[in-house]
Amino acid sequence: MIEKIVKMSRSQSPARPQPIMLAIAGDSASGKTTLARGLTDAIGQDRCLSLCADDYHRYDRAERAGLPFTALHPDCNYLDILEQHLQLLALGRPVLKPVYDHATGTFSRSVYVEPREFVVVEGLHPLQTKLMRACFDATVFLDPPQEVRHGWKVARDTGERGYTADQVLAELALREQESAAYTRSQRRHADIVVRFAPAGHHDEPPGTPLSAEVLLRPTIQHADLTATLTDDLRAAMHLRIVRDVDGTPTDCLHVHGYSSAEETTQLEQVIWGAVGAVGPPPAGLGAITGGDRSEPLAIAQLVLLFHLLQVSRGEAHEPLGQVVGV
Amino acid sequence: MIEKIVKMSRSQSPARPQPIMLAIAGDSASGKTTLARGLTDAIGQDRCLSLCADDYHRYDRAERAGLPFTALHPDCNYLDILEQHLQLLALGRPVLKPVYDHATGTFSRSVYVEPREFVVVEGLHPLQTKLMRACFDATVFLDPPQEVRHGWKVARDTGERGYTADQVLAELALREQESAAYTRSQRRHADIVVRFAPAGHHDEPPGTPLSAEVLLRPTIQHADLTATLTDDLRAAMHLRIVRDVDGTPTDCLHVHGYSSAEETTQLEQVIWGAVGAVGPPPAGLGAITGGDRSEPLAIAQLVLLFHLLQVSRGEAHEPLGQVVGV
Numbered sequence: 001m002i003e004k005i006v007k008m009s010r011s012q013s014p015a016r017p018q019p020i021m022l023a024i025a026g027d028s029a030s031g032k033t034t035l036a037r038g039l040t041d042a043i044g045q046d047r048c049l050s051l052c053a054d055d056y057h058r059y060d061r062a063e064r065a066g067l068p069f070t071a072l073h074p075d076c077n078y079l080d081i082l083e084q085h086l087q088l089l090a091l092g093r094p095v096l097k098p099v100y101d102h103a104t105g106t107f108s109r110s111v112y113v114e115p116r117e118f119v120v121v122e123g124l125h126p127l128q129t130k131l132m133r134a135c136f137d138a139t140v141f142l143d144p145p146q147e148v149r150h151g152w153k154v155a156r157d158t159g160e161r162g163y164t165a166d167q168v169l170a171e172l173a174l175r176e177q178e179s180a181a182y183t184r185s186q187r188r189h190a191d192i193v194v195r196f197a198p199a200g201h202h203d204e205p206p207g208t209p210l211s212a213e214v215l216l217r218p219t220i221q222h223a224d225l226t227a228t229l230t231d232d233l234r235a236a237m238h239l240r241i242v243r244d245v246d247g248t249p250t251d252c253l254h255v256h257g258y259s260s261a262e263e264t265t266q267l268e269q270v271i272w273g274a275v276g277a278v279g280p281p282p283a284g285l286g287a288i289t290g291g292d293r294s295e296p297l298a299i300a301q302l303v304l305l306f307h308l309l310q311v312s313r314g315e316a317h318e319p320l321g322q323v324v325g326v
Numbered sequence: 327m328i329e330k331i332v333k334m335s336r337s338q339s340p341a342r343p344q345p346i347m348l349a350i351a352g353d354s355a356s357g358k359t360t361l362a363r364g365l366t367d368a369i370g371q372d373r374c375l376s377l378c379a380d381d382y383h384r385y386d387r388a389e390r391a392g393l394p395f396t397a398l399h400p401d402c403n404y405l406d407i408l409e410q411h412l413q414l415l416a417l418g419r420p421v422l423k424p425v426y427d428h429a430t431g432t433f434s435r436s437v438y439v440e441p442r443e444f445v446v447v448e449g450l451h452p453l454q455t456k457l458m459r460a461c462f463d464a465t466v467f468l469d470p471p472q473e474v475r476h477g478w479k480v481a482r483d484t485g486e487r488g489y490t491a492d493q494v495l496a497e498l499a500l501r502e503q504e505s506a507a508y509t510r511s512q513r514r515h516a517d518i519v520v521r522f523a524p525a526g527h528h529d530e531p532p533g534t535p536l537s538a539e540v541l542l543r544p545t546i547q548h549a550d551l552t553a554t555l556t557d558d559l560r561a562a563m564h565l566r567i568v569r570d571v572d573g574t575p576t577d578c579l580h581v582h583g584y585s586s587a588e589e590t591t592q593l594e595q596v597i598w599g600a601v602g603a604v605g606p607p608p609a610g611l612g613a614i615t616g617g618d619r620s621e622p623l624a625i626a627q628l629v630l631l632f633h634l635l636q637v638s639r640g641e642a643h644e645p646l647g648q649v650v651g652v
Contacts, residue, residue, distance in 0.1 A: 058438070060435075078422060078438055080420060081420065081421070081422045081438065084414070084419065084420075084421075088410070093410065094406060094407065094410075095407070095410075096404060096407045096422075096424055096436075098422055098435075098436050106435075107435040107436070108435075109386075109424075109432075109433040109434075110422075110424050110433070110436050112384070112404055112407065
């Protein structure tokens with residue numbers, strides 16, 4: 001019987017192309033959507049499916065108000081269904097995805113989604129289990145300093161989600177313990193950790209853009225940036241080996257917020273050229289809220305694109321496999 | 327990688343009990359819900375999950391109004407997702423099931439459902455693919471005469487779904503071709519075909535309840551009714567070998583609508599006793615719309631219960647298997 005089913009399953013569904021999958025995990029308002037949007041725009045919506053794991057909330061906003069935990073708690077989410085859907089997508093299968101509407105705090109009609117060549121999944125929990133992580137070709141954790149993230153969260157939730165600043169601050173305090181226990185704890189499972197932060201130099205003039213620090217951990221094969229980072233780019237960006245907070249060795253790419261536009265533009269063209277692309281880098285890279293542009297964000301996105309497109313050229317992509325007990 | 331994933335999948339999810347699954351297929355208003363409800367009530371909601379495959383509609387009522395096909399058309403339903411969810415349930419896994427609201431003709435929030443010891447799936451399409459059918463321990467098709475079904479549909483859709491009689495009749499005419507092509511075509515794949523119909527005798531007084539004719543095809547191992555059907559029950563019910571409409575041989579159980587209450591009650595007690603149950607048969611068996619009771623329906627339900635409970639005693643249940651490319 002088992003053999004018969006497996007055979008039928010295969011004969012009815014000939015080998016499907018398995019997508020290249022990227023996870024972007026991070027706390028609320030850590031910049032996940034902004035990072036993901038630039039990647040999706042650059043690759044093209046026709047080639048890249050973008051998903052938000054917030055859709056897998058178990059409770060709507062009104063229900064959550066009466067609960068002893070916040071949306072960050074695993075029990076507040078259908079993580080088993082998220083895990084199931086990630087596997088199905090990694091196997092090239094469609095899923096009927098729930099939809100959580102942040103504007104109203106309620107669920108609306110589920111949508112049928114099929115994987116495309118690339119799938120970008122952003123959310124609070126995509127690295128929570130071993131099986132989830134195995135579905136991705138690369139995993140990213142966004143790790144801004146808490147004060148930066150709090151500022152972003154107040155701006156977004158008052159602007160787009162109908163909360164007052166006091167409500168947002170109260171929610172942040174309420175979430176702190178669960179943020180540390182369930183969201184920030186995923187940092188150690190990411191292949192790439194991205195941190196946008198003030199450089200912290202004494203001589204930094206006010207209004208200097210945030211710098212980007214990108215940890216490239218040896219858990220996956222990264223794009224070889226050493227050939228790309230030539231001496232004349234060192235003013236804008238450098239790559240060196242450091243110890244992470246837990247003492248483990250990792251590559252760390254630093255992109256200075258105070259670099260000149262000439263320097264960053266040159267760097268972007270070099271990375272984009274290394275991808276094998278012709279023409280200028282996509283205009284949407286680095287786009288942040290309000291129509292502004294962050295060069296360090298654009299460069300972080302280019303590094304991720306470099307990685308994804310390198311994987312798509314076939315050498316580094318290891319499919320999940322055809323047979324799995326989802 | 328494949329081995330690693332399969333191993334992880336197993337270690338994170340130790341062998342789950344796999345439910346006994348029954349499909350009840352049939353056209354709109356063929357009596358699926360009525361048949362399923364009696365079974366679920368008899369087994370108990372805590373042991374039996376009941377699902378309606380209408381929830382897998384692709385379009386809501388307003389969208390369907392503009393389409394060149396009706397809800398019966400495979401393209402009007404997410405049959406690939408239904409197939410996926412049937413496999414997951416058969417493997418003992420939860421699914422996030424869409425919800426279609428017949429009262430409003432729109433979709434509401436999806437619900438998380440886990441299989442119980444028994445899963446009853448009723449709908450227009452549960453026998454549409456080989457893989458769907460392999461998920462079930464037994465498959466039933468409801469096959470009332472068209473004039474009986476049309477009467478039921480008018481009564482229900484005007485009473486519960488807010489249509490006028492003329493709208494229902496127009497819809498039936500519109501659906502006729504697709505009903506034959508996509509719904510009634512599933513009849514040949516069912517292990518059991520149930521037909522409630524007037525006996526058609528010339529001497530039948532008006533108001534005689536519908537008789538039941540139950541084809542028990544040799545595609546699965548059925549409960550042995552020959553020992554149950556003793557000579558003194560023959561007035562209410564008989565079992566004989568017949569040729570189906572396509573010429574294939576099958577057992578046919580006939581339950582007369584004009585049997586006396588004494589005869590049918592005795593028969594019900596005998597079948598219920600053969601299940602190994604103590605006490606009288608569940609009171610909800612045979613319940614039809616408006617609080618009335620149909621003895622032939624009760625007996626058809628008892629035959630199905632007999633089958634399901636026999637399977638659950640372990641001899642006939644063949645699990646779907648642990649590993650499948652869902």
